[in-house]
């Protein structure tokens with residue numbers, strides 16, 4: 001396995017049907033050519049990912065989106081403020097050969113990460129890449145964790161700036177008549193509303209068949225039990241707990257105080273991963289009260305706490 005900081009080398013590996021882990025602005029991705037179904041299936045095996053959970057296809061420019069998915073040109077132009085960026089569009093698939101886990105739609109995203117874009121611009125096809133994490137575990141946001149968990153299991157790791165956002169992309173579905181906000185992320189529902197006035201939130205619970213297959217799976221959960229707290233008097237100190245939030249007791253084996261929601265989002269997964277490495281049993285996470293990122297963070301915290309309760 002190679003560790004390289006050269007996007008051209010990473011692109012050459014992808015063209016040769018290899019598996020490459022690369023940084024994006026959201027989290028690390030584990031990718032392969034979307035035209036190489038054998039390589040795509042290898043990603044599922046490495047992650048232990050259920051086979052019906054599709055992969056996001058990453059491309060190097062907004063202009064390339066209509067080559068792969070059906071989208072109204074005006075609608076695409078109106079979304080320009082978010083692309084490149086942490087926004088995935090689910091569109092009707094235009095190229096039958098693209099890997100899409102048997103669906104008639106594809107999820108397309110243009111990452112806002114310079115090195116990643118340089119790599120993507122070298123390849124003439126989309127790169128199918130879910131988050132680089134073992135299925136059900138927290139996504140990875142630090143190169144040292146990527147090497148720790150995936151070292152030797154993939155062909156190349158592209159080394160560059162670690163993800164600055166720290167949570168997975170927002171997912172919206174534009175394949176039906178009405179646009180649907182499926183997965184909360186850094187691009188909030190309210191940010192999109194001026195550009196997509198008909199946008200609706202997906203309200204189903206996890207038992208219904210969700211329009212985005214990935215939403216029915218456990219996600220983002222560390223081995224430790226995750227407990228959400230509002231104020232620090234709810235924290236029951238014990239000999240194996242960690243805490244992250246705006247206020248903490250400072251008595252945890254790990255205590256991380258954040259100043260902003262942006263910092264909370266950037267640090268959360270790395271904190272989960274570090275807590276697991278230390279064998280910590282309980283992680284207290286403060287509920288974000290307000291702010292644009294509240295939905296995105298709360299969605300991850302609730303999934304993590306449900307998975308471990």
Ligand code: AMP
Nearest residue numbers: 054055105106107130131168212213214
């Ligand atoms: P990940 O990249 O691991 O964060 O997961 C990708 C997310 O995008 C999952 O929740 C998938 O279910 C969702 N996704 C990707 N492609 C599609 C698609 N064609 N239709 C619906 N959801 C999709």
Ligand code: MG
Nearest residue numbers: 130131139168
């Ligand atoms: Mg994932």
